Amino acid sequence: MSQEINIHGDVYFGDVKGNIPHGMGKYTWADGTVYEGNWEDGKMTGRGQISWSSGTSYEGDFSGGYLHGFGTLTNPDGSVYKGSWRLNIQNGLGRKQYSNSDVYDGCWKDGMHEGSGKYAWSNGNMYIGNWKAGKMCGRGVMKWLNGDLFDGSWLNGYRNGSGVYRFADGSYYFGTWTKGLKDGQGTLYTAGRKYASFRKFDKKKSLITDGSSGRSERFRDVERNVGRSVSEKITFSGFFRDSGRISSRRLPPEDEYSVGDSTREFSASENTDMLSYISDEGEGELDYDSSVAWEREYMQGVLMRERVKNNPGTKNKQHNKSLASEVKKKSCVDIFEGHKSYYLMLNLQLGIRYTVGKITPVPMREVRSSDFGERARIRMYFPRKGSQFTPPHYSVDFYWKDYCPMVFRNLREMFKLDAAEYMMSICGDDGLRELSSPGKSGSIFYLSHDDRFVIKTLRRSELKVLLKMLPSYYDHVKKYDNTLITKFFGLHEITLRGGKKVRFIVMGNMFKTELRIHRRYDLKGSSYGRITNKDKIDEGTTLKDLDLAYEFHMDKSLREALFEQIHLDCKFLESQLVIDYSLLLGLHFRAPEHLKALLEPPDAKHKSAAPVDDGLASGELSIPPKGLLLVTHEPSSVSTAPGPHIRGNTLRAFSVGDKEVDLLLPGTGRLRVQLGVNMPAQANRKVSQDTSGSAEVELFEVYDVVLYLGIIDILQDYSMRKKIEHACKSVRYDPKTISVADPKFYSERFIKFLEKVFPVDS
Structure with missing residues (x-):
């Protein structure tokens, strides 16, 4: 019931709670300031409108007596601000039109432009870009x-x-x-x-x-x-x-x-x-x-x-021809001549900006059967001069094709990827970096500037495999949050005049980690050809099965969760007739003085080692070997922000009573333990020591390590070509040792090999 209350010369008329404003009401101060709107326990809270005696007025959200939320402030000089507020200060997205007709569209922090925004002066000049402190x-x-x-x-x-x-x-x-x-x-x-x-x-x-x-x-x-x-x-x-x-x-x-x-x-x-x-x-x-x-x-x-x-034009023409021919020999991309990589990056960024921007406003819905397949696509022509739908650009004319856009949009949502962050990461100012060592197939790999995403060129056969398996892949990753299988975020194709095509897949980079990766392995479970020349090994080398000299011992519950998911993922890949996949394993060593062992052959006698830097990926720290501790999970103590390598829920550990756990690194920090991410283990390395000149004693060196792992390269099916390859190699080599094999046998061999790498503690 409405009441009128006089408070020290001020007048309130409206709903009350006891003797204080609560509900809808109008408050008039003695100086002429008037507020009309919602109240809660005597404070302006909710939607309302206030006008001051100075002539300034505000209409929008209030909280606890403050301008807080979204609203419009109009000043006597004619300037108007529409946007977000925090405790009476412009903070967040907003637009301000100044009294001189200048306009700023962008983000605000503490009442100032900071971040990205657009400022248009009344004289016609315009700036679009980043700001700091106004x-x-x-x-x-x-x-x-x-x-x-x-x-x-x-x-x-x-x-x-x-x-x-x-x-x-x-x-x-x-x-x-x-x-x-x-x-x-x-x-x-x-x-x-x-x-x-x-x-x-x-x-x-x-x-x-x-x-x-x-x-x-x-x-x-x-x-x-x-x-x-x-x-x-x-x-x-x-x-x-x-x-x-x-x-x-x-x-x-x-x-x-x-x-x-x-x-x-x-x-x-x-x-x-x-x-x-x-x-x-x-x-x-x-x-x-x-x-x-x-x-x-x-x-x-x-x-x-x-x-x-x-003028470099004439001199470089012959050089570009020779470079193009060299590219044709080494790579599947032979269409960009001397500037192949740069054109490719520009086209890729233009296309992703267009399609992600086009699909994001579409209301979310569950995918349908019509959203899958080669015909489910967005196709757009990008002429250099621009068109009604595309901006002008400085690359070559090209056609862009985005496969299954609704499916990949839902996958990105499923993996908690913000669309704007995704575009900024891949299409931002810093561009993409081409990785120096392409694979055997001649594929080109790009890395986003923040290392979150890997972009790989595909063969036509790989494209067909992915499109065929995509419905089952979608169901699998939706059902199993902890899946170790590569995360896919987009499938695209660029076509130039003459019909030459380049296809791309955008994937999460599982080595975008909090801790530095000291060693990485690509494990298939086969032995033929699975060794690396020791003279070419450095910290960035990806080693193979026969290079691995460690066994990894883990908490009982962590190991059970790992192999439960490996079995599920392998069963899925087997059902899709996929082979040649591998477990990509990254090791972070917590004892830096032992890292010299990583640069020696597995059979080297390890007596001493020089200290090597260790630490977080963002900086180098000297960490003494104090071990690793599993402690009960505390969300407030660790970062829970999802990333492209984050896989599912926090894991439970047997050693702390089957509770969700964090990994405590003495002197460094606390990390959330998830399947394939921040998993602690002890790495046992066998060494032989000569004690009497003839007798050898088998010893073990034990290191504390943090593991990062996932299943990659899942786009090779057991095609007729692979069956012929298997038959030919089986004549010369033991069929059990070669990589190419029947999907069922490949899956079983893969799991058995990993069970030896991660043995059960007795």
Whole structure:
């Protein structure tokens, strides 16, 4: 029942609880401030509207008397902020239109721009990129009304580091800046000359390599006379008096940002526009038509020296042909000539941005039979000049095909992958890294810049196997959270003119771990050819079955959980007639002074070893061998954020009363134990010691290790070609020792081998 209450000159009319406001009501302060909305125990909580005597008004969410949630603040000067609040401060996604008609769309933190966002000035200039403490900082693109554009690094509102400046007339300058001034070496390309080259940022040197740019004669004359670029006349201080921040996980859209509803979700599809704008404006192939390029050197904006750079076009043509032929011999990708890898990365990023952005807004639903198969796909043409549906880009024209998009969208959701994070990881500014050692098949491997995802090119036969097994794979990983089988996140195909195709699979990287991996093994259970040349072994080498000189002893319950899942996964692979898979095993050693043993042959006599650095993947620590401890799981003490290698629930250990456990590493930290992740064990290594000159005594060296493991390479079926290969090799070698075998026999041999590697403690 509504009541009127006078409180020290203030007036409240509305619902009460005892003698305090509770429910709906209107409160008028003596100074003229008025609040009307929800109350809870005497505090403004819920939806409401408040107007101050100064003329400022707010409508939106309140909590405990604070502006907290989503709402709109209107100031007397005409500026309006719509977005998220935290304890009376702008915090989260929001849009602010200033009194001078400037507009900022992006993320805020503590009332300032920080993270990623878009600022559009009333004069037509625009910046899209990263912010810190209200200033442009990090990677970003600035576009001026006159058509000039800068794409590169920023610091405290100034161009600082590597970048490319594109002038409205088509000229480009690639180089480095310090506090807004050209500083160091760079390359100037006048508008016109036609060639294909690419901009790449070299993090170590902070230079742009393998790049090119251009600039008109009139700008070169100005620089000679004035000693600095015309672009340096534009300053940035004073632009952001009242600025804010955006999280890089949730980027605002470029054109559309409706915030009228406080419950609005900002989807990854909206973020795609901005990501495309940032990446496409300054990267890739550039077309000019001239014969002059200039190499220049600046010191704090002053041009110190310049010289004409030779036209590389003619000289490189023959080189590109020979390089293309070499690629054709070594790799399945023979379609990109001298720049195969870079074109491939650009096309892949463009396609993933498009398809993930397109499928994310579609309402979640369970998959249907029509979502599987080769005909369930999104197909799109990406011309260089852009189209109604695709942005312009600097790669080659290509067709993009995304297989089973709804299935992989659901798989990513199942694996708790945020769509925006997925796109930023693969399609972000830092791009992809090509792994130096491709497999025997000639496949090319890429690693995302944050190491979370591995992208591999596939043969046509592997594509067919995956599409055929995908319905069963989907059911299997949905049913078994702890599956050790590789996680797949996307299946794509690029087609160029002439019909040449490259297919990709995106997978989780199981070696994206909290702890450093000291040794890695690829174990199949076969012996023929399964050994590595000892002269070529280093820490990054993936060793094979006959190189493994350890047995791993684990907690009883951990081992039982491991082999229960291995049996289930192998039964699934056997049902799909898949062979040639392997267990990828990573070892983290907790006794750094023993690591020298890893660089010696298994039969070497191990007497002493020099200390070797050990520690977390993010940094090097010197860890004494204090052992490993299993303790009762405490969610508040460990990170529970899912990652591409995280597999299911926290495991239970027999040694602590069958309770969920964490791994305590003395002097380092506490980690959550899951199947295939952070699993503790003791590694026993057999050594023989000569005691009398003729007699040998068998001894064991014991190391504390942390294991990371998963089943990989599951796209080879027992085809007719493999049956013939098995028959031919069986004539010369013992059929039980060769890798190629009947799926049932392969599965049984694989499990028996692993049971020896992980023996039952007596």
